Amino acid sequence: MNNIAGKLSVGLLIIIVLVALSYWTVTMFSRADVNAEGKWAGVDETVIEKYAAAAGREPLEPLINTDQGDLLLFVFALSGAAGGFVAGYCWRMLIHEKKRIIGPSS
Amino acid sequence: MQLNRYRWVTKCLPVAAISALFIFLFLPAPAYAMHIAEGILPFYPAAAWYALSAVFVGIGIYMIKRKTKENRAVMPLLGITGAAVFLISCLPIPVPIAGTCSHPCGTPMAAILVGPFISTVLAALALLIQALFLAHGGFTTWGANIFSMGVMGSFVGFGSFVLFRRLHAPIFIAAFAAGLFGDWATYVTTAFELASGLGTDGSLWTMFATILIAFAPTQIPLGILEGLFTGGVVSLIYQQRPELLDFRLATAGIVKKMVKGGNA
Numbered sequence: 001m002n003n004i005a006g007k008l009s010v011g012l013l014i015i016i017v018l019v020a021l022s023y024w025t026v027t028m029f030s031r032a033d034v035n036a037e038g039k040w041a042g043v044d045e046t047v048i049e050k051y052a053a054a055a056g057r058e059p060l061e062p063l064i065n066t067d068q069g070d071l072l073l074f075v076f077a078l079s080g081a082a083g084g085f086v087a088g089y090c091w092r093m094l095i096h097e098k099k100r101i102i103g104p105s106s
Numbered sequence: 107m108q109l110n111r112y113r114w115v116t117k118c119l120p121v122a123a124i125s126a127l128f129i130f131l132f133l134p135a136p137a138y139a140m141h142i143a144e145g146i147l148p149f150y151p152a153a154a155w156y157a158l159s160a161v162f163v164g165i166g167i168y169m170i171k172r173k174t175k176e177n178r179a180v181m182p183l184l185g186i187t188g189a190a191v192f193l194i195s196c197l198p199i200p201v202p203i204a205g206t207c208s209h210p211c212g213t214p215m216a217a218i219l220v221g222p223f224i225s226t227v228l229a230a231l232a233l234l235i236q237a238l239f240l241a242h243g244g245f246t247t248w249g250a251n252i253f254s255m256g257v258m259g260s261f262v263g264f265g266s267f268v269l270f271r272r273l274h275a276p277i278f279i280a281a282f283a284a285g286l287f288g289d290w291a292t293y294v295t296t297a298f299e300l301a302s303g304l305g306t307d308g309s310l311w312t313m314f315a316t317i318l319i320a321f322a323p324t325q326i327p328l329g330i331l332e333g334l335f336t337g338g339v340v341s342l343i344y345q346q347r348p349e350l351l352d353f354r355l356a357t358a359g360i361v362k363k364m365v366k367g368g369n370a
Contacts (some may be wrong), residue, residue, distance in 0.1 A: 006274035013270075013283055017330060027319070028203055040200050043208045044143060047320045048300060051313075052146045055304035055307040060145030062241040075239050076196070083189045090186035095346050 114135035142232065144244025156249030159230070162257045166227035167256035173224070184224070185229045187216045191225070192232035195255060196242055200330065204323040210332040211255050214263025214288030218281060218340055219350065222260035229256030232261065250303070263288025263336075277344050277351075278337040285336025289329040293321045328362065 049059055066072045147155070171182050194212030201208065212232075216225035230252045236242040243251050263284040270280035301314035344351050 003274070004172055006276070009270050009273035009275040009283075010279050013275075013279060013286075017286070020326050020330070024322060027322050027326075030287070040207050041203055041205075042198065043206055043321060043324050044141065046206050046324075047317060048142055048146065048296070051300060051320070052143075052304060056305060057146050057148070060246075061145035062144055062237070062244060064238055065241060066239055067241040072241060079196075079235070079239065080193065083193045087186050087189040087193065090182040090189065093182040094186060094350065095343075 111303075131351070141236065141243030141255070142247040142296065143263035144237075144246055146244075147247050147250055147299070147303040147307070149246075151299070152246050152249060154249075155299065156246075156255050159226075159249045159252040159257060162223060162226045163230050163252065166225075166230075169221065169223050170227060183220060184228070187219050187225070188228040188231060191216050191228045192235065194335075195229070195232055196236055196240060199328060201324050201327050204327075206324045208324045208328050210285075210287055211259040211292050213255055213259030214266075214284040214332070215281070215336045215339055217260035217264035217288070218267050218284055219337070219343070222264040225260040225264075226252065226256040227280075229260065237338065250299045254292050254299060258295040259288045259292045262291035278341045281340035282329060282333040282337035284333075284340075286329050288334035288336075289332040290325065293325045293329075294318060298319060 052059070066075045115226050170184065174184075191212040194210050194215075194354055197209050198207040199209060200206075211229075213225050216228055219225075220228070230248075233243055233248060233251050233255065237244050237248060237251075266287040267280050269282040270283045271277075275283070297317040300317050301310055304313065340351065
């Protein structure tokens with residue numbers, strides 16, 4: 001019974017993914033304007049801001065505007081490095097320092 | 107003691123260096139993402155999303171306090187999950203053929219690891235930093251972004267994981283379903299937030315369907331990618347430290363304790 005439920009759930013998931021991919025393929029062929037928005041533009045521009053502009057809502061300037069020259073690249077790199085360090089440090093603590101057990105036994 | 111400290115640094119540095127290198131390699135340009143930008147939503151809808159998100163964030167903060175008070179060793183798990191949500195949710199991924207970029211959410215994975223309420227708090231923090239320093243999202247739309255990525259991504263992802271595990275699906279499949287449905291739920295919610303907030307002359311549901319269809323070319327493959335990523339990470343953690351994914355601890359056990367008035 002358990003195996004049947006497990007297999008059914010996997011089958012259902014595969015069907016959902018296949019249906020979604022089929023829909024995606026159809027959407028891609030029927031929407032020629034997707035690429036016209038600019039190569040590799042974000043969906044914030046191609047979808048959110050596009051529909052907001054159509055409704056008369058333009059995005060405001062950010063409170064701290066780091067989108068100036070290479071400043072945003074610097075901030076992204078810095079925050080990425082900091083986040084990467086924290087992730088690596090905590091991963092090591094969790095996976096390799098066996099003494100610091102988290103779980104129901106502790 | 108001193109020797110141990112140096113040994114710790116020696117072991118820790120390669121991991122940190124590889125992580126940092128990975129980030130530098132994969133973030134070579136400003137992110138193009140999907141958070142609703144500053145000022146897009148009018149005041150009342152924005153305030154409503156703030157109020158709704160505040161409930162989930164409040165419960166999440168309470169749960170973090172209780173958990174860390176009980177066991178300080180939970181901190182690294184919160185640290186790695188928070189850092190992962192921050193990085194994943196500002197990582198622009200180009201989608202071939204569609205020619206556009208978007209990002210995964212990371213909250214379905216976080217919800218499996220730390221629970222959906224705490225995952226919402228971590229998403230709120232990540233979104234705050236992104237709005238402050240990365241021109242990504244905004245303060246006026248913070249509540250709406252928390253609700254779509256934090257609340258819906260976490261709860262739908264966690265719910266899918268619970269459902270598939272109850273159906274005895276393998277851990278990878280359950281986590282894949284969590285990533286897939288959590289990601290799609292985020293974009294469905296974003297589409298609803300926009301449709302309800304922008305208030306055009308047409309019907310709400312027509313606008314909602316239009317925005318949803320516009321998201322589809324980018325988000326369908328990205329949801330599958332998030333599913334694969336979530337499945338991979340959760341499977342890896344399950345192999346390395348299965349006690350971190352003790353399902354009873356994350357769901358039934360905690361719920362029963364809360365009902366009885368015990369610690370969450």
